[in-house]
Amino acid sequence: MSIPTGANTNMILRLELDKEIASFGNIATAIGDSGGDIVATDVVRTEKKSTVRDITFSVYDQKHSDLIVEAVGKLPGVKVVHVSDQTFLLHLGGKIEMATKFPIKNRDDLSRVYTPGVARVSMAIHENKARAHSLTIKRNTVAVISDGSAVLGLGNIGPEAAMPVMEGKAMLFKQLAGVDAFPICLATQDVEEILLIVKALSPGFGGINLEDISAPRCFDIEKRLVEELDIPVFHDDQHGTAVVLMAGLINAVKLVGKKLEDCKIVVCGIGAAGTACTRMLLSAGVTNIIGVDRQGAILKGKEYENPFWQWYAENTNPHHIEGSLSEVIEGADVFIGVSGPGVLKAADVKKMAADSIVFAMANPSPEIMPEEAEPYVRVMATGRSDYPNQINNVLCFPGMFRGALDCRATKINEEMKLAASHAIASVVSDDELNENYIIPSVFNHVVVEKVREAVINAAYKSGVAQRRREKVQ
Ligand SMILES: NC(=O)c1ccc[n+]([C@@H]2O[C@H](COP(=O)([O-])OP(=O)(O)OC[C@H]3O[C@@H](n4cnc5c(N)ncnc54)[C@H](O)[C@@H]3O)[C@@H](O)[C@H]2O)c1
Numbered sequence: 001m002s003i004p005t006g007a008n009t010n011m012i013l014r015l016e017l018d019k020e021i022a023s024f025g026n027i028a029t030a031i032g033d034s035g036g037d038i039v040a041t042d043v044v045r046t047e048k049k050s051t052v053r054d055i056t057f058s059v060y061d062q063k064h065s066d067l068i069v070e071a072v073g074k075l076p077g078v079k080v081v082h083v084s085d086q087t088f089l090l091h092l093g094g095k096i097e098m099a100t101k102f103p104i105k106n107r108d109d110l111s112r113v114y115t116p117g118v119a120r121v122s123m124a125i126h127e128n129k130a131r132a133h134s135l136t137i138k139r140n141t142v143a144v145i146s147d148g149s150a151v152l153g154l155g156n157i158g159p160e161a162a163m164p165v166m167e168g169k170a171m172l173f174k175q176l177a178g179v180d181a182f183p184i185c186l187a188t189q190d191v192e193e194i195l196l197i198v199k200a201l202s203p204g205f206g207g208i209n210l211e212d213i214s215a216p217r218c219f220d221i222e223k224r225l226v227e228e229l230d231i232p233v234f235h236d237d238q239h240g241t242a243v244v245l246m247a248g249l250i251n252a253v254k255l256v257g258k259k260l261e262d263c264k265i266v267v268c269g270i271g272a273a274g275t276a277c278t279r280m281l282l283s284a285g286v287t288n289i290i291g292v293d294r295q296g297a298i299l300k301g302k303e304y305e306n307p308f309w310q311w312y313a314e315n316t317n318p319h320h321i322e323g324s325l326s327e328v329i330e331g332a333d334v335f336i337g338v339s340g341p342g343v344l345k346a347a348d349v350k351k352m353a354a355d356s357i358v359f360a361m362a363n364p365s366p367e368i369m370p371e372e373a374e375p376y377v378r379v380m381a382t383g384r385s386d387y388p389n390q391i392n393n394v395l396c397f398p399g400m401f402r403g404a405l406d407c408r409a410t411k412i413n414e415e416m417k418l419a420a421s422h423a424i425a426s427v428v429s430d431d432e433l434n435e436n437y438i439i440p441s442v443f444n445h446v447v448v449e450k451v452r453e454a455v456i457n458a459a460y461k462s463g464v465a466q467r468r469r470e471k472v473q
């Protein structure tokens, strides 16, 4: 599968040029004629007969870049050394590192942070385990755990390939909410093994963020970890997504003047995210929900191997609507896509009710690109950062864990999730609300603070916060 590099990505082409044969003018013409735009050129080194240059040029996508590289590579005296882009360069050596809070300057410091001084601290924790929250990194630390089985919409690409996504989540935790998160990708997809590993590594962490673990295994893993651990365990693809979806929907229906309970909602992709989004919609009073997966609409009376689809069939699709996505979407007010790229066609969107809302949330390529859907929809959103209305769980998980860690919640419950949805939605005021602004930006500093506050209040009200209220600012 080719991954779109995004609109107007800058590529860097390293060329070795034979000084006698190659002409920079020809290179510039080849790039320009192929629709590329030269942004910069740098001389890397010059030798007697050749020179090595980096040419930075902007392209639309991966295919466009390949075309230009091919055209340049055919020029006389030009050898393509390699092609990279800024995204790849940013990933060289990974995106995060560990830092110490203060330097160890002398033997005195050494004897405090390390042996012998550290032994007294260890014994204090041994006497009272709760002290780990004040004397170790536990109170500010979250493990971001994946088995690489459902990475974005790319599927089961394995733990090594999942690392860049998990490093990205860790960066966002730190930058947005000051939470120290560790990416941990496991070389197993066995439920029992994952449970054992996560439980065994939990002592050093204040929370567990499960990420990109495929359904239905993710449900069992999360449920059992929640039962067996006394720190919050949160499967981000389920609950983070559902929280942000609900925030976007609260504002979108307000904008189009519909009532959420009256809407016909089609959810496409009944995996981790689709199941959790549906549960949240049901608890908000929506009844007319139709779930669609690869085989079409999920229906009561049919036999499903997946026990969660059995539950789904019992609890949704009250009018027993059968058929494919393009059949069941007829007259729908809302489409929620958490499946894969290009699943929804413009012709399907045309069949939706007036003032339709399309949340095409599959990453990195949505169920339909905004350019295709926009002529027929009133409100369009994706999970991506390069279009307006980014409905992405990053609006939830930093503030959610910040709040849960600060009040030392034992779990993240329904009350905390619903409070987070309303907090996110409330960042967009009625005056600001419009088709291109139903959900705040990830960079809006108010979001994390509002989510944190709402989560803390809900945690105290629902009795899962352990820290004395007056200690939590
Ligand atoms: N925007 C966000 O914040 C956000 C959050 C979570 C997940 N997602 C996206 O949602 C998608 C699913 O993630 P998940 O964690 O639930 O994965 P998952 O593997 O648990 O579930 C995916 C489901 O989609 C179904 N599906 C795949 N292709 C389909 C198609 N062509 N038609 C109908 N159904 C199809 C699969 O059968 C599966 O049931 C991914 O693309 C992911 O990037 C987005």
Ligand SMILES: O=C(O)C[C@H](O)C(=O)O
Residues within 6 Å of the ligand: 151, 152, 153, 165, 212, 236, 237, 362, 363, 383, 392, 393, 394
């Ligand atoms: O990682 C993201 O951008 C969102 C979400 O967790 C996903 O799996 O797509």
Ligand SMILES: [Mg+2]
Residues within 6 Å of the ligand: 152, 211, 212, 236, 237
């Ligand atoms: Mg994810």
